[in-house]
Amino acid sequence: MDHIDHEINIEKVVSIQEKLHEGDFSDEISKRRNKIIQSSVSTSSSKKNPVWLEFHGVNYSILKKKQSNSESWWNKFTNLFSRKDKQLDVEIGKIDNKKFIQIIQNIHGCANPGEILAIMGPSGCGKTTLLNILGNRVGKQGVSGTINLNGNRIIKETKRFVAYCSQNDIFFPQLTVRETLSFTARLRLPREMSRSEKLKQVENTIQLLNLSKCADTKIGDNRVRGVSGGEKKRVSIACELLTDPNSSLALELGNILKGFAKEQHKTIVMVIHQPSSQVFELFDKLLLMADGHVVYYGERADLVDYLTTQGYKCHPNFNPADYILELLNDPKSKQKLIQAYMRHLESDITGEKVVHKYSNRIRDIPSIILTDETDDIIQSGPLKIKHKWEATFLQQFIILTERSFKQRSKVILSKLDLIQTFSLAFFCCLVWFQLPYDEKDIVDRYGSIFFTCTFWSFHPMINTITSFPLDLEVLKKERQSRSYRLLAYFLSKQSAELILAIIHPIFYVTIVYWVSGLIPNGSIIVSSLIAQSFGYLFGAAFLNVQKALIIATVFMLTTMLLGGFYVQSLPEGLSWMKYLSFSYYGYSLLMHIQFTSPLARFKCNIVGPASSYLECLHADDVNDKYVSGNSVIELLGLNTLKWYEHLMAMFGFIIIIRIEFDRIEVKLQLLYFLRSNNKKNLDNHAISFLLSILRNAMEKQRNDLSSNMMKGIAVCQGDGKKTDSYKVVLPFNINDHTYYYGHSTDTNHWYIQELLENDGIMEEETSRGNLKSSFHDLTPFQIFDRPKTTNGTWTNSYPMVFSANVKNKPYIFAPCYISKRMN
Template structure:
């Protein structure tokens, strides 16, 4: 690889010298390559014909309606990329490069799409995405996982069951070696708040994740963006090797490549405001524009020259309006290149293997549901271990527990008001606290979930169950510690059944609260909006819980029936009081606890129904969260 890099440094724009250096690069490659960096499993020819895409803008809200505008992003773009070729899509910002890349990779959002995209003359299907590599511009990673851990979990999820675990680890080692990640293999990925690998290393990790499956076609969105020229050169050189030596089809968008990078591209596509103004060999681009009358006055980077033209800027800096220049480029393309390109695109490919065999290969998942669940569970625990075992959370819960215990220290058994107040404070705290921990789960992981799901890495159900099970231990440990401290400090009934009745009621409350947080986070997917909505709902449930308001108007009394606070409060009351219990209510008089105002409104009868309702909420809120996640 070092010899390859030296050859690339000496490369010039001369076509003959370029071809010679490519031959030298291929010769200099290591004789014994890792298997995944050899030939691709099968070759794929990508064709796209008359691709157009429109979106609707405006519309406004419920009260204010704005005029709906239709914007055309792509305007009849065509092209073909064959095995062993690397296509670079160039154009100014907003020209439609990323939209075209997303269209080719089957990742377009809502909008009106027309045209034809085929892989070996077959239409794209959702099952194909598990065998196609796609590297986004801003790759999403778990910041606390190391480079090796990131690649290992991807290998365990994406590589076939036909491979043994040792073989999958060999693939990871091969990726690390080939992409020069050895020196940072044990470094965490990091993010904007956590120092980790460099930008270039981060890009290579993203490429490595896709290369693990040995894709026949690889899409990349600006893989050199934000990198220095040396790092960009290394990444593009590696991609050139994967295409030229492995027979892969590689398509990338790139903003402003250097001249050295430009001459590595087998083909170049140039867009201007969604219009195709050039498609052909990279080495022929300058001669084509010279033939139609656009010649640079001085030696210049071909990519800079093409981008100037796409922006409507002429080499002689004349005063021609950019709109006229762009129109002239589109007309020139239609007159000189469009017909030949259309003929090439419409040629039927005959190198596809067995269509039924290929369909079967694309159609199956790489791993079983249980394997996905166990790997995702391990990955989630590793990523969340810094939160799960956070000293801050222990300190928060411990502090509230000790403060509550001191405030209600050894409460007199006859003081029903204080005991009821303690029980309601427990349900209020554990109605809020778990919700705020879980409400951010899916909004924070949305980017990772979208990335993995678009790659067809695992089923949504396996992810959801792994996420739920992984969070469960800490959700139950903290309230158990809290109840254990408060219960004995406050002097509640010192019997085992009463203690466990209080504990189990609190744990049910925690599971319902966390489920509600998951559901709100999954439905809203915005942290601020979800937390605001969660605060309002829980506050409403607390007010309707039977402690603060004893006489709720009939027209709004239905709220108490959906309040998990009320059902938990009822179970906590049952854990400390029986219907025949009494308390001193005056000079020499006793009253039934069941008639105490804060107890009477809720009652002590039929606690089993409260358990059933809370268990239904535990499951129901999580089902809602799962259904909401199906949108991704």
């Protein structure tokens, strides 16, 4: 049980909306925790590698969803099986305020080592969204502004320096607290640490967060009973704290967090809704938000004085956090405070000067470019990445295989599943007990074989369909933290579950075949692995368990119809379809094994025309006549392939389907995956991608290129005439000039092109316009100059975006013309 003297209600700390209970602990526990913190300081790299987080001019917008009440029943039916993300179903038209929703606008701030920056505001003000952007969990689409670690932009490799607790506590429910932390430590702690050192740090973290009493309890979920909600929150914190991050976007509040910030020189950013006065005093800086705007940024101690200057005086005995939230919940006060802070920043639109004022970073430190491991890593002095991954590929594979085996074994080998298999085997033994070798029992014999084949196709497929969708959230979280390679996850998952998948069939075959008098063999195991492969495929392809189950059921029933049991002779035009059914190969192989054996001689006991077999049909005395197994195979039409050809086809199914599963999973991980040959899909995403590309281009030019390049972007809201109004995306006036974006029929445009495939860079000349051969750069776009034009013709005849294939890969190109005009 937790030692709690009082309760602090916390909402959305690092995007988490549940309450966290923290309090004053006994002196003994406090001393023990302080000792643990001090012991961690001696091994921590944070003090030697401080991290400064700075962000200014941060904006985020999303496309408004399309509202349609006239959708046809056919579209609704086809959408049921569509993999398209419904969040991407947006209405695209002219670019105006009705189509785009601005979530956060012009946010700025900084967080220094040893300090706590608290992001506060009423519900729905954008706190969680901002924290997700700072944690690099949103992506580039719709995001603009500057976010720097130690003066350089955040990239994917820096995620390993950031501990991040998501809104939901995402864990494998079957693993215990200690197992969860141990696997996390082995994957994410430096490879220079031995296994014993990593496990020691796990135990220290368990003691630090008072998890000792539940360390060997399952995490649990809605279906599996496990730890309490508060304990699960602390496990989430523990997973991040034990990695000793250089920048922490974490859940923890209170003295433990303050101690880590001071002693280990941590940089901490948290989102909190309404803290108590005691918790409020722990913060060093505050970022107050309302309706996506900054209301106040600065020292926590200066908040009351700032409010006084705006005409709002907080009583000395009143909690400032409660007072500011009351003000922000009043529409008039909220708008007044928003406008007041905007006037406060009239000479500093993006808040850069304010950020520099509160940042204590030394700005003259040298930069180090690490080009050996990645094309785009630009890190400041102390943020050195020794290894791309903390664990080697082999270590990742072993650790993930062990974890996957423990997690899935508690599901596949659960008491309920074992009872199910044993009960089924028991009733099958009763029904098919010691089948005699008689003609009248031939149907029972191959009926038993078909039932076995069918059940051990359905069972592993249905069990596996839920496997990947349930793992997906954990996979996303761990991949965002750069914990392991995707290939290591694929191989480990399939290796662990392959072993588990054969246990139940072996148990069933061993009992039922021996009792029934059938010849034991391992063919049913191969059939089960094929079904498991299809389960992976459907689970990864649809990601929705209900949809996947519907498709899998239809698929399996169709496969059964083509398997050769219900229909021995398909119509002439459809006979080829049986070769597409894996049930046909599995059933045929099992029949070959049972009926081509020397034991397969069935005594004739049906006289005359009633018999289906030639050996018995014309026999006068059936007592001395036997039906050969080959006659049964021939009668059922299962003699078209040899036994080894069936086996080869079955292994072919396993290899092809599992490769396809891997390919689908890889595609699901691509940040900008888009089927550009889908016109509707292209139209829905075109403007959103274009705005993101243009913002990135402007940021690249402003940071790295000469000062006379493009400094602002505006999108035409009319038909392209000079008199049209413009929606300014990111306006910047340089030397009394403003730069605009528009359309033009001229082929000599500036081109900014975004590659949507995994390679990220376009490498050969295209056939569209005058696009030149592109070259490798540190960004996913290229810029092509139009050197001789100062003014140009405007028209809406040129498409805003078009798709093309380069090296048989889909790309989206955004043509834009930059016109320089005098103000």
